[in-house]
Amino acid sequence: MFQPVDHQKTAAAVVEQIEDLILKGVLQSGDKLPAERDLAEQLAVSRPVLRDALKILEDRKLIEARRGGGTFVADLIGPIFSEAIVQLIARHPTAVNDYFEFRRGIESQAAAQAAGRAAPSDIARLDEIIREMQAAHDSADLAAESRLDVAFHHAVGEAAHNVVMLHTLRSCYRLLENGVFYNRGRLYDHPTARIELLQQHKAIADAIRQADPDRARKASEDHIDYVRGTLDDTREMDRREQLAGLRRLKKPKTPART
Structure with a gap:
C-alpha cells in the first residue's frame, strides 16, 4: 500500500x-x-x-x-444529517420514500460509472462478494446476507472512482447499517425477497463486469424500486395482521334474547 x-x-x-x-x-x-x-x-x-x-x-x-x-x-465518515434530523425521520416514516429516491439516483449513477471505470481488482472484489452472497443465501445466514448487501454497495461505489461520491455513499450506508430508515430484517420476511435481492445484485455486478453503463444503471434502479416496493408490501401485511389481531381480541357480543 x-x-x-x-x-x-x-x-x-x-x-x-x-x-x-x-x-x-x-x-x-x-x-x-x-x-x-x-x-x-x-x-x-x-x-x-x-x-x-x-x-x-x-x-x-x-x-x-x-x-x-x-x-x-480517524472516523472520517461524518453524518449526512444531524442527530435531530435523524430522530425526526424516525418519527416520520414517509421520509423513507425520499431516502429511496436519493439512493436511486446516486446508486444508479455510481453503477453506471463503475461499468465504465472499474479496474480488474474492482471486478474481482464484486465477484468475491457475489460468491459470498450465494454461500450466505444457500446456508440461510441472514446476518451475513445483510452485511454483504452493504459491502456490495460499498464496492460499487469504490469501482465508480469518484471520491466525492464514494464518501457520500459511505455516509449514506452508515445510516442504512444503523437501521435509521428501515429494518433490513423486515425485508427478508417477504417470501421471495432473499432470492430476488441475490439475483439483482448479480445483475448489477454482471453489467459492471461487461462494461455496460446503461444496463448497470437500469439494474441498480430496478433494485431500489424492488426494495422500496417490497418494504411497502411488508408494511401493508403488518397493518393487516395488526387489524386481524384486534378483531380476534374483541369479545363477541352476547346475542340478544328473543
Missing part, C-alpha cells in the same frame, strides 16, 4: 501520500497504520521525518494515536 518516497524525503511528501490514500478510500476509517519502524521502512524515510508527517496528519484530524494501541485513520 505504501510506496517509497522517491523525491524529496520530507514530511510533506509523506503527508501527501497518506492523504491521497485516505481521499481515494484505500485507507478507511479505523484502519491501523503500520508500526512506526515498519512504516518508515516502507516509505523509505527517517523516523523523525515520519513523526513530523504523522503530527501534521493528526493536527488535520485525519489520524489519531491511541495510547498503547498504535495509530489509526
Whole structure:
C-alpha cells in the first residue's frame, strides 16, 4: 500500500501520500497504520521525518494515536444529517420514500460509472462478494446476507472512482447499517425477497463486469424500486395482521334474547 518516497524525503511528501490514500478510500476509517519502524521502512524515510508527517496528519484530524494501541485513520465518515434530523425521520416514516429516491439516483449513477471505470481488482472484489452472497443465501445466514448487501454497495461505489461520491455513499450506508430508515430484517420476511435481492445484485455486478453503463444503471434502479416496493408490501401485511389481531381480541357480543 505504501510506496517509497522517491523525491524529496520530507514530511510533506509523506503527508501527501497518506492523504491521497485516505481521499481515494484505500485507507478507511479505523484502519491501523503500520508500526512506526515498519512504516518508515516502507516509505523509505527517517523516523523523525515520519513523526513530523504523522503530527501534521493528526493536527488535520485525519489520524489519531491511541495510547498503547498504535495509530489509526480517524472516523472520517461524518453524518449526512444531524442527530435531530435523524430522530425526526424516525418519527416520520414517509421520509423513507425520499431516502429511496436519493439512493436511486446516486446508486444508479455510481453503477453506471463503475461499468465504465472499474479496474480488474474492482471486478474481482464484486465477484468475491457475489460468491459470498450465494454461500450466505444457500446456508440461510441472514446476518451475513445483510452485511454483504452493504459491502456490495460499498464496492460499487469504490469501482465508480469518484471520491466525492464514494464518501457520500459511505455516509449514506452508515445510516442504512444503523437501521435509521428501515429494518433490513423486515425485508427478508417477504417470501421471495432473499432470492430476488441475490439475483439483482448479480445483475448489477454482471453489467459492471461487461462494461455496460446503461444496463448497470437500469439494474441498480430496478433494485431500489424492488426494495422500496417490497418494504411497502411488508408494511401493508403488518397493518393487516395488526387489524386481524384486534378483531380476534374483541369479545363477541352476547346475542340478544328473543
